[in-house]
Amino acid sequence: MNTNDTICAISTPAGVGGIAVIRLSGGEAKTIAEGVLKQESGKGLVLKDHKAQLAHLYDGTSFLDEVVALWFAAPHSYTGEDVVEISCHGSLYVQRRVLQLFIDNGARLAEPGEFTQRAFINGRLDLSQAEAVADLIDSRSQMSHALAVSQMRGGYARELESLRQELIDFAALMELELDFSDEDLEFANRDRLKETVAALSDKVGRLVGSFQTGNALKEGIPVAIVGRPNAGKSSLLNALLAEDRAIVSDIPGTTRDTIEETMTIDGITFRFIDTAGLRQSDDPVESLGFDRAIKSAQQARIVLYVRDITVPFNQCALDDIAFVTDRCDMKDKHLFIVHNKCDREHASNPPGHIVSAKQGTGIEELKRSIAKVSRNDANKNDGVLLTNARHYEAMQKVLSALGEVRKGLDAGLTPDLVTIDIRDALYHLGTITGKVTSDEVLSSVFSRFCIGK
Ligand SMILES: Nc1nc2c(ncn2[C@@H]2O[C@H](COP(=O)(O)OP(=O)(O)OP(=O)(O)O)[C@@H](O)[C@H]2O)c(=O)[nH]1
Ligand SMILES: [Mg+2]
Numbered sequence: 001m002n003t004n005d006t007i008c009a010i011s012t013p014a015g016v017g018g019i020a021v022i023r024l025s026g027g028e029a030k031t032i033a034e035g036v037l038k039q040e041s042g043k044g045l046v047l048k049d050h051k052a053q054l055a056h057l058y059d060g061t062s063f064l065d066e067v068v069a070l071w072f073a074a075p076h077s078y079t080g081e082d083v084v085e086i087s088c089h090g091s092l093y094v095q096r097r098v099l100q101l102f103i104d105n106g107a108r109l110a111e112p113g114e115f116t117q118r119a120f121i122n123g124r125l126d127l128s129q130a131e132a133v134a135d136l137i138d139s140r141s142q143m144s145h146a147l148a149v150s151q152m153r154g155g156y157a158r159e160l161e162s163l164r165q166e167l168i169d170f171a172a173l174m175e176l177e178l179d180f181s182d183e184d185l186e187f188a189n190r191d192r193l194k195e196t197v198a199a200l201s202d203k204v205g206r207l208v209g210s211f212q213t214g215n216a217l218k219e220g221i222p223v224a225i226v227g228r229p230n231a232g233k234s235s236l237l238n239a240l241l242a243e244d245r246a247i248v249s250d251i252p253g254t255t256r257d258t259i260e261e262t263m264t265i266d267g268i269t270f271r272f273i274d275t276a277g278l279r280q281s282d283d284p285v286e287s288l289g290f291d292r293a294i295k296s297a298q299q300a301r302i303v304l305y306v307r308d309i310t311v312p313f314n315q316c317a318l319d320d321i322a323f324v325t326d327r328c329d330m331k332d333k334h335l336f337i338v339h340n341k342c343d344r345e346h347a348s349n350p351p352g353h354i355v356s357a358k359q360g361t362g363i364e365e366l367k368r369s370i371a372k373v374s375r376n377d378a379n380k381n382d383g384v385l386l387t388n389a390r391h392y393e394a395m396q397k398v399l400s401a402l403g404e405v406r407k408g409l410d411a412g413l414t415p416d417l418v419t420i421d422i423r424d425a426l427y428h429l430g431t432i433t434g435k436v437t438s439d440e441v442l443s444s445v446f447s448r449f450c451i452g453k
Contacts, residue, residue: 003121006032007110008102010095011452017090022098023452024084024107025115030071032105033084037069047071047084057088059101065094079115080122113449117442120434127434127445128157131388134448135218142267143378144218147387156207156384157433163200164429170196171422174415194409200425201402204395207386212332213377214385215392216301220262220269221374224300226293226324229253229277231306232340235357237261237274240367246274253277256289258296266371268378273300278323294327301377302334302370309339313350334373338366390445394428401425 006026012019024032030047037045037055045055049071057064068087077083088094103109113134120130132151139145151157173188216222225233229252237246237259246259259274273296276289297303305321307313325335337352343359353369355362378385386392404421430436 003118006107007114007118008032008099008107009110009115009452010099011085011115012090016092019087020090020095021452022086022088022095022102023110023115024086024102025077025079025081025110025118026107027082028106029082029084030073032102032107033069033071033086035105036101037067045069049073050076057086057098057101059097064097064101065089067098075122075124078124079118080124081118110451111446112451113446113453114451115453116449117446125152126157127437127441128388128391128432129154130434131390131445131448133453134445135387137450137453141264141269144269147214147218147385150384151387156203156386159203160200160429161433163196163203164426164435166196167200167422167426167429171419171426174419174422177415178419188415190409194406197402197405197409201399201406204398204402206381207384208392208395208399210381210384211386211389211392212301213380214387215389217268217374217378217385218387220271221302222271222273222296222300223302223304223370224273224275224293224296225304225306226275226278226297227306227338228308228320229279231277231308232357233277233306234259234274236304236306236338236340236355236363237272239355239357239360239363240272252279253281253283253286256285258289258292265367266375268371268374270302270370270374278320294324297324298328300328300333302336302373303328304336304338304366306338306340309342309346309350309354310344313339313348336366336369390441391432394431397428398425401428 004027006024006028008022008024011021011023034045034047036057036059038058039045040054040056045053047053047069053069055067055069057067065088070085072083074080074082086098088098116130116133119125120127129152132148135148136145136152139148170188170193176187177185225237227233230250234246234248234255238244238248241261241263245261247254253276255274255276257276261272263270263272275293275296276286278290278293281287281290303324305324307317307320311317321337339350339352339354340357342354342361343356353362353366355366386395401421401424405418405425408418408421427436431441
C-alpha cells in the first residue's frame with residue numbers, strides 16, 4: 001500500500017444526514033482543499049492550523065456547498081500527516097461531488113482503516129491501540145466501550161512493553177557473553193533474568209486467564225436457560241426480554257431448537273439462550289435439541305437452571321441440576337437456580353431465585369444478580385481484561401516461550417540456547433503492539449475498519 005500519496009474518504013456513515021465529514025490526509029491535503037475552497041467574499045481561502053473555518057466549496061466556477069473546513073497540520077493530527085476535514089451538508093449528491101472533486105485534484109480514495117493505519121505507521125498509536133479504535137467504533141454497551149477505551153489508552157500494552165524492554169536488555173547481554181565464550185564471563189545476572197521472566201509470565205498468564213471473561217464482556221455474555229420441559233424456560237426468556245420472543249405452550253417439548261436474543265442490563269450485553277427441555281427422547285429432533293441445550297450450557301458463562309417450584313425440591317431435583325453441572329466445566333461459570341411459577345401454590349421457598357415468568361415477579365432481581373456477578377468478574381484482575389483474540393494467541397505463544405527460557409535457565413543451558421527462546425518470546429510480544437509486524441497481520445487488523453477511519 002502506498003503511504004506517500006494523499007487519501008480521501010467520507011468518514012460519516014453512508015446515507016443522507018444533516019452533515020457529512022469528508023477527510024483528506026497526506027502531503028497534498030492542504031493544497032487540494034485550498035484549491036476548491038473560497039471565502040464568502042469569493043477570495044481564496046488560506047487554511048489556519050487547528051481552526052474551524054467557514055468556507056464556500058466550488059467545483060471550478062460552480063458553487064457546491066457552504067462547509068466548515070478544519071486543517072490539522074502534521075504531525076498534530078490523527079494520522080500524523082496533514083489532515084483536512086470538510087463538514088459539508090449531508091446530501092448524497094454533495095458528498096459524492098466533493099469526494100470526486102478531491103480525487104480529480106490528486107487524492108486517492110482511502111482503503112478501509114487506512115487513516116488509522118497511517119496513524120500506526122507514523123507512531124501516533126501502537127497496533128493494539130489501533131485495534132482498540134475499531135473496538136470503540138464497534139462498541140454497543142457501556143462495558144464494551146470501557147474495555148476499548150482502556151486498551152486505547154495503552155492498557156496492558158504499556159506494561160508489557162516495559163517488561164519487553166527488560167527482556168531485550170537481557171538478550172543483548174547474553175549475546176555479548178557469546179562473544180566472550182572462551183572466557184566464561186556472565187554479563188546477564190541469571191537470578192534477575194529469572195525474576196523478569198517470572199514477572200512477565202505472571203502478567204501474561206493473568207491476561208491470558210482473563211480472555212474468556214474479556215471476550216464474553218465484549219461480545220455479550222452467554223446465558224443459557226436450561227431445565228426440564230415445561231419448567232417455563234421460554235416464558236422466562238420472554239419475561240427477561242419483556243417481549244414475546246419464544247413460543248410458550250403447556251405442551252412439554254415446545255422448544256425444539258435454541259433461541260438466542262441479546263439484551264443489555266446495567267451496561268453489560270448478555271446473550272440469553274432459550275433451549276429445549278432436558279429429557280431423553282426417542283424423537284430424533286428432540287434429542288438433537290437436548291444435545292444443543294447441553295452444549296449451550298457448556299458454552300455459557302451463566303447457567304439459569306429453571307424449575308417448577310410446585311414440584312418438590314428434593315433429591316430428584318438436585319439430581320436434575322447435577323445432570324447439567326456434571327456435563328459442564330463449572331469453574332468459570334455461575335449457576336442460578338430459578339424456581340419458576342411462584343404465582344402458583346407452593347410448599348416452600350427453596351434457596352435460589354423465586355420468580356414468576358408469567359407475572360413478572362422476581363425478574364428484576366434476577367436481572368440485577370446476573371449483572372452483578374458479571375460486573376464482579378469484570379473487576380477481577382484489577383479490571384484489566386484481554387479482549388482481543390489476536391493478542392490472546394500471541395500471549396499464549398509468549399507464555400510457552402517463557403516456559404522454555406525458564407527451563408533452560410534451570411537446566412543451566414548455554415546462553416546461545418537460552419537466547420533463542422528469549423528472542424521467540426520477544427517476537428510474539430512484539431506482535432501485540434506492532435513492534436514486529438507482517439503485512440498479513442496489518443491487513444487483517446486494518447481490514448476490520450470502515451472506510452474513512
Ligand atoms: N402459572 C405459571 N405458569 C407458567 C409460568 N411460566 C410458564 N408457565 C406455563 O408453563 C407452561 C410451559 O411454559 P414454557 O415457557 O413453554 O416452558 P418451557 O420450559 O419453555 O417448555 P419447553 O420448551 O417445552 O421445554 C406454559 O403453559 C406456561 O404458560 C409461571 O410463572 N406461572
Ligand atoms: Mg420452551
